[in-house]
Amino acid sequence: MLHTAGDIHIQNFCLSYKEKQVFENFSLCLEGGKWNVLLGRSGVGKSSLLKAIAGLLPPSFYKGTIKTADGSSLSGQISWMTQDALLLPWLSVLQNALIGNKLRQLSERDAISDKQARSLLSDLGLEPYLDMKPDSLSGGMRQRTALARTLLEDHPIVLLDEPFSALDAITRAEMHDLTSHYLTGKTVVMITHDPLEALKLSDIIYVLKGPVIKSAETLTPSSRPLRNIKDSSLLQEHEVLMKQLSDSKALS
Amino acid sequence: MIKFIRPFAIITGLLLAWQALVYITEAPPYILPDPLAVSQTLYRRLDTLINHAGITFLEIILGFLFGSLLGCCSALILATVKSARDWLTPVLVITQSLPVFALAPILVLWLGYGLPSKVAMTVLIIYFPVTAAFYDGLRRTPKDWQALAKVMNAKPMAFLIHVRIPLALPSLSSGLRVAMATAPIGAIVGEWVGSSEGLGYLMLHANGRMQIDLMFAALLILSIMAVSLYLTTDHLLHRLLRHLSLDDHKTR
Numbered sequence: 001m002l003h004t005a006g007d008i009h010i011q012n013f014c015l016s017y018k019e020k021q022v023f024e025n026f027s028l029c030l031e032g033g034k035w036n037v038l039l040g041r042s043g044v045g046k047s048s049l050l051k052a053i054a055g056l057l058p059p060s061f062y063k064g065t066i067k068t069a070d071g072s073s074l075s076g077q078i079s080w081m082t083q084d085a086l087l088l089p090w091l092s093v094l095q096n097a098l099i100g101n102k103l104r105q106l107s108e109r110d111a112i113s114d115k116q117a118r119s120l121l122s123d124l125g126l127e128p129y130l131d132m133k134p135d136s137l138s139g140g141m142r143q144r145t146a147l148a149r150t151l152l153e154d155h156p157i158v159l160l161d162e163p164f165s166a167l168d169a170i171t172r173a174e175m176h177d178l179t180s181h182y183l184t185g186k187t188v189v190m191i192t193h194d195p196l197e198a199l200k201l202s203d204i205i206y207v208l209k210g211p212v213i214k215s216a217e218t219l220t221p222s223s224r225p226l227r228n229i230k231d232s233s234l235l236q237e238h239e240v241l242m243k244q245l246s247d248s249k250a251l252s
Numbered sequence: 253m254i255k256f257i258r259p260f261a262i263i264t265g266l267l268l269a270w271q272a273l274v275y276i277t278e279a280p281p282y283i284l285p286d287p288l289a290v291s292q293t294l295y296r297r298l299d300t301l302i303n304h305a306g307i308t309f310l311e312i313i314l315g316f317l318f319g320s321l322l323g324c325c326s327a328l329i330l331a332t333v334k335s336a337r338d339w340l341t342p343v344l345v346i347t348q349s350l351p352v353f354a355l356a357p358i359l360v361l362w363l364g365y366g367l368p369s370k371v372a373m374t375v376l377i378i379y380f381p382v383t384a385a386f387y388d389g390l391r392r393t394p395k396d397w398q399a400l401a402k403v404m405n406a407k408p409m410a411f412l413i414h415v416r417i418p419l420a421l422p423s424l425s426s427g428l429r430v431a432m433a434t435a436p437i438g439a440i441v442g443e444w445v446g447s448s449e450g451l452g453y454l455m456l457h458a459n460g461r462m463q464i465d466l467m468f469a470a471l472l473i474l475s476i477m478a479v480s481l482y483l484t485t486d487h488l489l490h491r492l493l494r495h496l497s498l499d500d501h502k503t504r
Contacts, residue, residue: 103406
C-alpha cells in the first residue's frame with residue numbers, strides 16, 4: 001500500500017458517558033508503524049477511546065480532534081478487529097474473508113482478489129477449511145478468519161478491541177504470534193486489560209487510569225516485541241504495570 | 253418409534269374422549285354427533301367438502317403470500333427510511349388496534365362476496381405480526397456488526413442485503429409461523445360475513461339446517477388443513493434456517 005504509516009494525534013479529547021466525565025483534556029500521540037497498547041482496567045473508558053479513533057462515535061459525543069500527523073482524517077485508513085470474530089454463519093471461510101467486496105460493491109477490477117484471499121488464508125493455516133462454515137470451526141480458526149478479513153482490507157491503521165480475550169491460553173499464544181507477524185509495519189492500536197499481553201506484543205504501552213482520564217503514563221518495554229513472557233526484565237515491568245493499574249483503584 | 257406413534261395416540265385419545273362425552277351426556281345427534289356419524293358424513297359428502305376446502309385453502313395461501321410480502325416490504329421501509337418510521341408506526345398501531353372482525357362487513361361490501369374480500373381479510377390479520385417480527389429483527393443488527401460495517405465503509409444497501417436481512421431471518425420466520433397459524437381465522441371470518449363457497453360458508457349453511465354432523469366434518473377438514481399448513485411452513489422455515497446455519501441464532 002502507498003500509505004506511509006503516520007502517527008495518530010489525539011488532542012484535547014473530552015468525553016462523558018452517562019453524565020460521568022471519562023476523558024478530560026486528554027492528549028496522546030500514538031506512534032505510526034508501531035504496536036501501541038492502551039492498557040486499563042475494565043470499564044475505564046479505553047473502548048470509548050478506540051471507538052472514537054475508529055470514527056464510530058458521532059462527533060457530538062466528544063470534544064477534541066483525532067487526526068493523522070499531516071492533519072488528514074482517519075476514515076478510510078482503518079481496519080478493526082474485535083473479540084467477536086463477527087463472521088457470517090451462512091458464508092464459508094473464504095467468503096467471510098472477502099465480505100468487504102460485497103459490502104463495498106466493488107467492481108471486478110477494484111475488488112480484493114480471490115487468489116490473494118486464498119493464499120493469505122493458507123498462510124494462516126486455514127487451507128483445508130476454506131469452504132467450511134464458521135460453525136464448524138474452533139474459536140482460534142474463526143479469529144484467524146477475522147484476521148484474514150482485517151488484513152485483506154489492507155489499511156495502514158489496525159485497531160484491535162481485545163481480540164484475544166475470548167480464546168483459550170494456547171490459541172491465544174498462537175494468535176499473538178500470527179498477529180504480531182502479520183501486522184508488522186502497520187500502526188496498531190490495541191486495547192487490553194491484560195498487562196502480560198501488553199508486554200508481550202507492544203512497542204509502547206499507555207496506562208489509562210480512571211476515574212477521569214487526563215493523561216496516560218507511558219511505558220516502553222526494553223526489548224523488541226514478541227517477547228518471551230518468562231523473561232526476567234519483562235516480569236519486572238509486569239510488576240510496575242500491575243502497581244500502576246492498582247494505583248488507579250486507590251484513586252477511584 | 254414413539255415419535256412416530258405419538259400423533260396417532262393423541263388422535264385416538266381425542267376420539268375416545270369425544271365418544272365418551274357423547275355417551276356420558278347422552279347428547280342428541282343435533283347437538284353433539286358421535287365420531288362415527290361424523291366420519292360417515294365425511295365420507296358421504298367428501299366431494300362437497302373437498303370443493304369448499306379448496307376455496308378456503310386458496311384464500312389462506314393467497315392471503316398468506318400477499319400479507320407476508322406486504323409485511324416484509326413495510327418492515328424494510330421502516331428499517332431503512334427514518335421518516336417513514338416516525339410517520340408509519342402510529343398508523344400501524346391504529347390499524348392493528350381496530351378489531352379486524354369489525355372490518356369484515358366493510359371488506360365484503362367493497363370487494364364483493366368472492367375471493368378478494370377473504371384474501372384481504374387474511375392479509376389484514378397477518379400483516380402486523382409479520383411486519384413487527386421482521387422489523388424487530390432488522391433493528392437488532394448486532395452493534396459490533398454495525399460498527400464493523402461502518403469501519404469497512406460498507407454501502408448501506410449492500411449491508412442491508414448481505415448482513416442485516418439474513419441476520420433478521422430467524423425473527424421473520426417466527427412472524428411467518430404466527431402468520432400461518434392465524435391466516436385461517438381471516439379466511440373463515442371472511443366467509444362467515446358473506447360468501448357463497450368455502451368451509452366457513454358450508455359450516456354456517458349446515459348450522460342453519462341443523463346438519464351438525466356436516467358442520468363437524470367441515471371443522472375436521474379445516475383443522476387438518478390448518479395443522480398441516482402450519483407444520484409444513486414450520487418445517488420449511490426450519491430447513492431454510494438450518495441451511496443458513498442460523499437455526500440457533502449463532503452470529504459468531
